Amino acid sequence: MKNKINFEQTIQLNEQDLLKIIDRQKLPKHIAIIMDGNGRWALKRGLPRSVGHLAGAESLKGIVEICYELKIEVLTVYGFSTENWKRPQQEINYLMNLIIEYLNKEIGELCKKGVRVNSIGTLQELPQSVQDVIANSVERSRDNSGLVLNLALNYGGRLEITNAVRAIAEAVEVGCLKASQVDIQTITDHLYTAGLPDPDLLIRTAGEFRISNFLLWQLAYSEIWFTNVLWPDFRRQHLLSALVDYQQRERRFGGLQ
Numbered sequence: 001m002k003n004k005i006n007f008e009q010t011i012q013l014n015e016q017d018l019l020k021i022i023d024r025q026k027l028p029k030h031i032a033i034i035m036d037g038n039g040r041w042a043l044k045r046g047l048p049r050s051v052g053h054l055a056g057a058e059s060l061k062g063i064v065e066i067c068y069e070l071k072i073e074v075l076t077v078y079g080f081s082t083e084n085w086k087r088p089q090q091e092i093n094y095l096m097n098l099i100i101e102y103l104n105k106e107i108g109e110l111c112k113k114g115v116r117v118n119s120i121g122t123l124q125e126l127p128q129s130v131q132d133v134i135a136n137s138v139e140r141s142r143d144n145s146g147l148v149l150n151l152a153l154n155y156g157g158r159l160e161i162t163n164a165v166r167a168i169a170e171a172v173e174v175g176c177l178k179a180s181q182v183d184i185q186t187i188t189d190h191l192y193t194a195g196l197p198d199p200d201l202l203i204r205t206a207g208e209f210r211i212s213n214f215l216l217w218q219l220a221y222s223e224i225w226f227t228n229v230l231w232p233d234f235r236r237q238h239l240l241s242a243l244v245d246y247q248q249r250e251r252r253f254g255g256l257q
């Protein structure tokens, strides 16, 4: 991509044109998404928030598909945060059922495509029915070698780091590890994401400019792409626009060009 192309230009382009611009050799290995704006999407239409979440689950299907087609290694999506328990019980129940429905409906197709389902978060605090369907999807897809669909459920970055620190402190306490041996890799290895590459690209929809306790450690050097598009309106073209923008950035990781 010799000449820079700005966002206004990319949104004029259709999927085929965007695919022509994208350099397949320079795709992010790991894309993380904060799927925001379901509620506002519904509100704008005078519909209950649950309809927004349902439409959000449809958007997710399309985005999983394009990530799989592009051979992205990992897609992490923020499905339910440790703070989302503050929502009305009815909405929480709806979201839990939606996760169950999504996985039950999609797991066959995901397996056919070679997608491996993984999850991060404090799963043991989720309703048993949700835990069961996650365990079943993880098990059914465990040998797949395509895209890793990483579902962040009851996930919070601060809690994840706290748990990692606690596990490391326990290892030091019983003498398995010396405090002086604790380094960046030790912490990385104790996170839910151990073994996965850090996200290269974080996308947040719905015009919010926050990280919201998502992957606090792992996002240290991620490129961030914000859009005003509400998650239920987020389509393959939007992801491709984000990739075009990502490929025009110079990643220096604190060094020089």
Ligand code: FPP
Pocket (backbone or CB within 6 Å): 035, 036, 037, 038, 039, 040, 041, 053, 054, 056, 057, 060, 077, 078, 079, 080, 081, 084, 095, 098, 099, 102, 103, 151, 206, 231
């Ligand atoms: C944020 O929008 C979205 C969520 C808290 C839930 C995301 C869930 C989905 C996209 C459903 C499918 C997910 C899975 C894992 C199957 P919001 O409700 O905060 O929107 P608002 O800011 O407009 O109110």
